[in-house]
Amino acid sequence: MTRPIEAVVAEAQERLQRDGRLDVKAFAAAHPEYRTELEELLPVMLQLEQERRWRRAEAQSRSFAHGLFRQLAPAARPTSVGELFRREQAEAGLTPEEQARHSGLPVDAIWRLSQEETPVEQLDNAAIRQLASRVAAPFTALLKEIRRLTSLDALTRSSGPAAVFTRDRETSSDAEREALRKRVQEAARRPPEES
């Protein structure tokens, strides 16, 4: 008994969906009773399949691009001065007293700086001068310490294969970045040079 054309077309559609391709000539030849009609309809089905692939590719690459926010935002999210100081205390295992000794800043200033919410991105020399006055710290020592900590911060927060630019140098591999990070951390543990 001959199958209805609807069932044959449905079979072609299922095969196309499963395999992602369909040999129109071979399929039509296997169903000679509907050959002419299948040779007319199946190319339309192939075009719909191509449209489906385009839509999927568009949606997937759009979703990929949306997801890149996770890479964009951490590198760009403003860091406060307090975060910089607290992060070093946590990651390098330094007490505020040790931080004070290494940086040449008073301990009380370290405590105040650890609570400071001003975004680092907003700091220029004038702002650092005001901050130094507010926390009762020597301007030069504070400037030097903030520069060092922001370099360390950029290294620690960067990820992926991209080259990482810090204020002092550029590195382009994870190994180099890690080595540089260690060097900066070791420098943080050393007593400050006599000036």
Next chain:
Amino acid sequence: MDQVTALTDEALLNEALAGCEEAWTALVDRYHGRGFRYLRRQIQDPDLAQDIMQNVWASLVQSLSRGQPDSFAALFWTLLKRRLVDELRRRGRSREAATLEEEAGDGPPLLEQQAAPTPDPADEAVRSEAGQILREALNRLPDHYRLVIVARQLEGRSNREAASLLVAEGLVKPEGDIEKRVENYYYRGLKELRRQLTAMGYPGGGSAA
């Protein structure tokens, strides 16, 4: 969201860099579709277009980590053009790559113009696009045919899911063998789609991809 989409590229980028995910999404949506349509006119392979677009966005984010561009649009279109030209060369299509570079000699604005989000109906390049014609032909189908073809073929849904949609949309009554009706609508819809494509002057009613 309306407030976000009304912002300039640079304002959106600043918001995104400040941690606003909605701004980043809006910026991506502003350029992604246009970039993709542009690629679709240049290459035949959707998987390759996906690779190129993902590569462009990844490079763009990498570039943003090194500093903000003067123009987001210029950065996007320059990266897209560069990736496309590289890909064409890699595939031995040097002449097309050279033509593309020559055509785009004036830089990103020309490319952007070619991929404008609201195409002029008189624009032959857009009208000749297979996907655009197919969408127009689908829109001319009766609702029940269109729903079944879109659900089964474009969204990859099963007969049962397509049947549920037909009922939910009130296009059939929930009685009898609805899945059988889906098969029937699919076949008839395909025939009608071919008729529409032929009427629209599409040679072979869809034989070209």
